[in-house]
Amino acid sequence: MRGVVSYKTLLIILVLFTATGTALASKPTAHGQLSSDLFTDSTKCAQCHAIIHNQWEGTMHYNAYEDPFYQKEFMVASNDTAGIVDIFCSRCHTPIGVVSGEIPPKDGSQLSDIARQGVQCDFCHVISDSNGTGNAPFVVSPGNTKWGPFDNSKSAYHGSEYLELYTNSEYCGMCHDVIHPINGLVIDDTYTVWKEGAYAKEGVMCQDCHMTPGITKFEANPGRAGSSAQKREHISTHDIVGGNAFVTKILGEEKYSKMAVERLEKAATLNIDAPEIAQRGDNVSVNISITNSGAGHKIPTGVSEIRQMWLAVSVKDRNGKEVYNTGQIDDSGTIVNARKVYNTILGDAQEQPTLSFWLAESVLEDNRIPPKGTVSEKHTFKIPADVAYPLALEATLKYRSAPQDTIDHLFGDNVYEVPVINMTRASSSIYENEGEAMATPSTPGIAALGSITLFLCAAYCISRRKI
Known part of the structure; x- marks a missing residue:
């Protein structure tokens, strides 16, 4: 089989996965994983966060697991590596499926409905810490407390805590840097390039371009994070898109396909x-x-x-x-x-x-x-x-x-x-020849200026006659 990995390599991979630092909640399963029942279905989040939920639903984050291209590539990668990359890939595409032990098997036959929701609301907002960037080193603490970018949020439904991580590019860098789990080759360097570039030095975060109405720069989005929340000068938008106009289109997500083209x-x-x-x-x-x-x-x-x-x-x-x-x-x-x-x-x-x-x-x-x-x-x-x-x-x-x-x-x-x-x-x-070049399409602008000048002169003369 092409690309089959040795048993020694398998042990290395397992060590890497163990080191990713996923926090266990107070109700682990018998196998030590978190139960997917600890996570809140996104439809419940929509009851108070309807605008944000509507923005997220249909994005590539929403479709992270159901993405048909990912599914095809995932199966090929799994076959080529005798299943070594199953958890590695799934950790960003169905994170709840991984922390709950519902992946493997690779065919998704054990996945709960909530694990199929991809990068969903409750998973993102129960990230309580991170062990760095790259290969999804998130720490999750599912429960009543939700973390976010505001230090004065109040909710009648759940607890709210501020975490600076949510305001920084390092949050995005958890999944948007990918390092080969065997040989350390950098596969996706999106976060690293940002960190080493001019935008990081200027204090421009990923969220400033990808979570605002502006496309290439920050643009304020006044509003409320929830139906009963206080009004703020800026609420991060969750219709987060990159350049993927292909998968969004074949999934029928025309809105996000058009947004990708615009970006x-x-x-x-x-x-x-x-x-x-x-x-x-x-x-x-x-x-x-x-x-x-x-x-x-x-x-x-x-x-x-x-x-x-x-x-x-x-x-x-x-x-x-x-x-x-x-x-x-x-x-x-x-x-x-x-x-x-x-x-x-x-x-x-x-x-x-x-x-x-x-x-x-x-x-x-x-x-x-x-x-x-x-x-x-x-x-x-x-x-x-x-x-x-x-x-x-x-x-x-x-x-x-x-x-x-x-x-x-x-x-x-x-x-x-x-x-x-x-x-x-x-x-x-x-x-x-030079004569043609001088009569370029830009020349009519000068001619038009001359016509306007003549018109104004004529109007002036007529007005003088009426005096």
Whole structure:
């Protein structure tokens, strides 16, 4: 079996799991786990926290366990590793299932309804401590006390306690940093990149972008956390999205799919450095810069070995004749001739690229763009003799959650089409001579200003005649 792990490695994994520090409540089961009955169903939370519950319901946190892509990948990973990663993966996708001992078995046949609720209300708010970041080192204390970001909350239903952890990125970093449990290879560095970057130095937390109405910056959300709670200047929103417009769409969660697209559209900017004048027969070089202007982590992030971000560049003449084209998607869903695909390339034991992070032992390449970082691509093409000027150059930064052939392999051909998102665009024009270039579309702005001036002069003269 591919990737089967030794018994010695199994013991290492078990030690790692034991060290994660899950707190036992006062009513453990006979096997030492927490009973899932100790956790409150999210529908009860909705009775007082209807707005927040409505925001959360339908997100990827809500669907963390039911996510069909995760389910497929999880089964492959389990088979490849003889079940070693079952608890490791489940710890973030069904945390109640793990702390209650309902996982394993891997097929979820022993999971309670509440464990299937993914990253749900009561689980998040009974986290009473953390043993660090990465691989979900949360400490949970289910019961009547709920923890949160306010130091003066009062509730008639449950106790409320302030915990600074809820106001910091370290809360998110518990699951949004993933380290290979066998060899220590960093698989997901979302939190670490933030911590080492400019946003952390400026005091911008994950919550400031992902739990406010603003997309790339903090925006206050006045309101109440519950129906009888006091009004506050800001209540964190719980419709937390990243860039996953694929799974949300196939689950019918259109609201969150659209929000993911909107977030992707705000993540980056493009700049084109191209000559304004070029002649037929010339070899033209164009530099296109991509800046990560809106994300506090690298783009893309998460399971970045399967994420794909790339530039599609086209040049057409006035009649639509194609002069240059690269980075388009063919009929099979393959990216054609892109200069670079921006993601992480993981290597297996033979140092061959792999999309299976559980089999990874090295990072062969990291082509992602860091926060506030810029990368450039050079594109060169020859202008044919029969073109009609001007030439229109367009660059589009594209993104998709996974390669189409990966999804076809997991689900079958033609079951799901992975949406390709246009993150941002930039365009430029190339002219044959300087006279054409001076009469660019920007010129009418000057002409319009002249027309307005003439109109005002005429109106002034007419008014003078009436005096």
